[in-house]
Amino acid sequence: MKHHVQLSAYFLLFIFITASCKKDRKHEETADKTNFVSASVSASLSSTQIKGLASQAGYGTFSPYLNYDVDFYKVIYTTNYKESQIEVSGLLGIPKGTPSAPSMMSAQHGTMFLDVAAPSNFPAPQAFSGFELLASVGYITLIPDFIGYGISKDLPHPYYDMEYSGSVVADMIKAVKYYLDxxxxxxxxxxxxxxxxxxxxxxxxxxxxxxxxxxEGLSLTAVVAGAGGYDLNGMLSTIATVPTYSDPSFIAMILNGYNSTYGWKRTFSDFFKDPYAGKIPSLLDGSKDGNAINQELTDSPSELLNSNFYAALLNADAEKVLKQAINANSFPGWFPKTPTRLYHGTADLAVPYETSVSAYNKFTTLGAKNIELKPIQGGTHATSILPMMQDALVWLLAADK
Structure with missing residues (x-):
């Protein structure tokens, strides 16, 4: 369900080739009290080049904000995974010539299936997410790959695991801050x-x-979250009650992620009917995008899922281990204290708009005072990221004064 943009292949290829010639500088630190491993230059782009990239990608309305040249780095750092420290990666963008010390922005990419789409592969064409533009706006910008992508691509991605999701971002922030210092x-x-x-x-x-x-040394100032599956139980219940679901790749991804992350060792046939159960391992091998995976599956949940498993999704007494994991990863008992905006397209069929409504209602009931729900009228999952970024950027810039 990653937002895909159509780029000019020639334009990005030019950037990729010229940037590849600059990957000869590498900084490494091995101090005992840091999780930073290394940072290597992946591209140095002028604001003119970045504006061209934005225009080609459909982000031309951002051009007035793209004022700074940017050095991009592939950063390697460590994070915890199953009680071990592993190396993971991400992209760092540092704007040049800002009038004052820039603030830090950590931007988190959408669901991805292709190994080559990992942010740290930028400026490779398929790695562009749109968040790279924030560095040219003037933010020191981080885009973590997440566990299971980039240099950790041989590990299963812990999809929608709250602890690993939060830690891999926080650990990159710490590593980058150390590097900048x-x-x-x-x-x-x-x-x-x-x-x-x-x-x-x-x-x-x-x-x-x-x-x-x-x-230490950073104050979390504002958070923008768009079209996330915050209420996983409600989301899966919705999938189990609709005749068609446009993104069956999501179902495969989350069940595979939970099965791998929590060591259940269940077979795919526990969850899926044949022939889909046999196809899914190769579909999730990192060589296919979401559209290609969807074409190999069916948009009918009742035809995709094992009949017993399908029925169990709506039976409170069945699949208790799965449902406990889903509930544990749906922010139980927590609400945002930092000013937060939830954006969501009202016509989103991949991650239903009701997911954000449910999360907003739960957070406010628990006591959230600084949270806003921002509907994007008529927006789908693919079309809502741009209006979210346009509206949110104005809000964030006002908070960064």
Missing amino acids: KEKIPLGNRLFLMGYSEGGYVSLAAEKKIEAEPV
Whole structure:
């Protein structure tokens, strides 16, 4: 369900080739008290090049905000996974020539299936998410790959796991802050989070993590989350009651993610009917995008899912382990303290708009005072990221004064 944009292949290929020639500088630190591993230059783009990229990608309305040249780096750092420290990666964009020390923005990408789409592969064409533009706006911008992508692509992605989602973002923020301090690169004290689709969920998970464990020297100032599956139980219940669902790849991704992350060792035939059960391992091997996967599956949940499993989704006494995991990852007992906006397209069929309504109602009932629900009228999952970013950027810039 990643938002895909149509780019000029020639334009991005030019950037990719010219940027590849600059990957000869690498900074490494091995100090005992840091999770930072390395940072290597992946591209140095002028604001003119970035404006061209924005125009080609359909983000031309952002051009007035794209004022700074940017150095992009592939960052490697460590995070915890199943009681071990593993190396993960992400993209860092540092604007050049800002009039004052820039604030930090961590931007979280949407659901992805292709290995080559990992943000740290930028400026490879398929790795562009749109969030890279925030660096040219003037933010020191981080885009974590997440566990299961980039240099950790051989691990299963812990899709919609709240703890791993929050930690992989918080740990990149810590690693980058360490790197900036060591390189004497100015950094302001404000921290912002933004994400869409899975990235919307991950942004709230990171907000929860950072509110509980603040990053020294940074103040979490505002959070933007768009079209995330915050109410996973409600989302799966909806899928089980509709005749068609346009993104069956999501169902495969979340069941595979939970089965792998929690070590259930269940077979795909526990969840899916044949021939789909046999197809899914190769469909999720990182070589196909969401559209290609959807074409190999069926949009009928009753035809896709094992009949017993399908019935169990609506039976409160069945599939208790799965449902407990889903509830544990749906922000139980927590609400945002930081000013937060939830954006969602009202015509979103991939992640239903009601998911954000449910989350907003739960958060406000628990005591949230600084949260807004921002419907994008008529917006679908694919079309709502741009209006979200346009509206949110004005809000974030006002908060960054």
